[in-house]
Amino acid sequence: MSQDGYRKPVPTPSPESKRYWEGCRNHELWLPFCRDCEAFYFYPRDFCPSCFSWDIEWRKGSGRGRIYTYAIQHRAWHPGWQDEVPYVTALVQLDEGPRLYTNIVGVDPDPAQIDCDMPVEVTFEDITEEISLPKFRLVS
């Protein structure tokens, strides 16, 4: 499944984020959840950043959300994106609450096609044997 010659940064899972990246590998978006707040949070750590409780668990997310905001990147600051500009970076606000930093794919990088608050759903890009990146596409 891995793409030869993948030139962009590949995430290195940490002990705290291992479960998240395992979920992504199975094309599922698993998220850390605080049992005390009864709320999801992101990014993964062993405790809740809202209340500092260490009573947490992992729950499978819906993979759905809305574009909180976006930008169209016209400059490749890194060689990995040299052939892909312009492309779209975004913060997606998941239905579960947390925001993810991501790319919006499958749409022209055109402000006429993209807007804040548009509904999106997750799609996974397999970039190595171990890592699949969650990205998002517009829900038609």
Place this chain on the structure above:
Amino acid sequence: MTPSDGKIAALYKKVAIVGADESDEIGIVPDKSTLQLHAEAARNALEDAGIALSEVDGIFSAGSAGWSPTLQLAEYLGIQPRYTDSTSVGGSSFVIDVEHAAAAIHAGLINVALITHGESGASGGRRGGSARPALDVQHPSAQFEMPYHVGGAPTHYAMACMRHMHQYGTTHEQLAEIAVATRKWASLNPKAMMRDPLTIDDVLSSRWIAYPFHLLDCCLVTDAGGAVVIVSAARAKDCKKPPVWVLGSGEATTHQTIMNMPDLTTTPAAVSGPRAFAMAGVRHKDIDVVEVYDSFTYTALVTLEALGFCGPGEGGAFVSGQRTAPGGDFPLNTNGGGLSYTHPGMYGMFLLIEATRQLRGECGERQVPNAKLACVNGTGGTLSSTGTLILGAD
């Protein structure tokens, strides 16, 4: 002028800025190291104050001088200070350092604080290497942001700006007003890098860097050093020039990664600003000149809202009609800002230098008449941290 709240007024008028200057050259300075820029600026600011380096017992700096900026700097300058502070929270650090220095002086820990900056934003990369430490591969940014994008500040600030535009209807033209007004100030500053007149159309027709930012919405990338000297009220009486008093200060931090920024349409200045105003016991309408970090046109716009000069979402209308330009009723970024004067990477130091000069009446053609009170706001990281100061002349 009296502080309104005794509890947070402990630092009211306890210290003054008595020296401020840039390095000998600013702009594109490929043949000077960052440490040289620090040292030149330190010498110039100390001369401006009439204070010898040997009197400096506290040193403050951020970021650009190796893994521990103040260790490196103290050795390089040849001093052994009893107080060092390497607070590194982005371009706001130097403004925040003023509050830290004020606290240390007020507590009697030190007598003379030297805050310096030197950064080769334009030329450092060409020399190879970087002054900033590389990120651990398991760092949250490396795991959850960089796989989607690697790049400079424009990319993240653009996302914040887009949310503001969506939520409040802020326009490209309104953002361009700031670039044009700031350039007019730069045209009056011989040290500014970009001094040719600019029109709104020039901004709107410049190429996209990260939509919604055009090239001319973005600050310069330069080489520059700067320094300020801060002393107690008692010591300030014996300096070369009249003191510029620290009347109020505030510091705030909300996040590091933009995915954890609580509200993309404001900044931590909404916390540091009111604190600084309350400590100084002044109101917005009392302020004569405003110097805020303009890494992007949007940064200046949203900072004016966060500081309370206008309401949330009102920044676009507030800056329209060249209100912030020379001759307008809201003098903003009178040195030409990071947009047109200089911006080596972390710009906060230069806000302090310009505010000091304005309050001393040293600004020549760009002098704001009878400037007695200045508001300074540094922003660092990804709209992550702020330091706000209210400075005043006697």
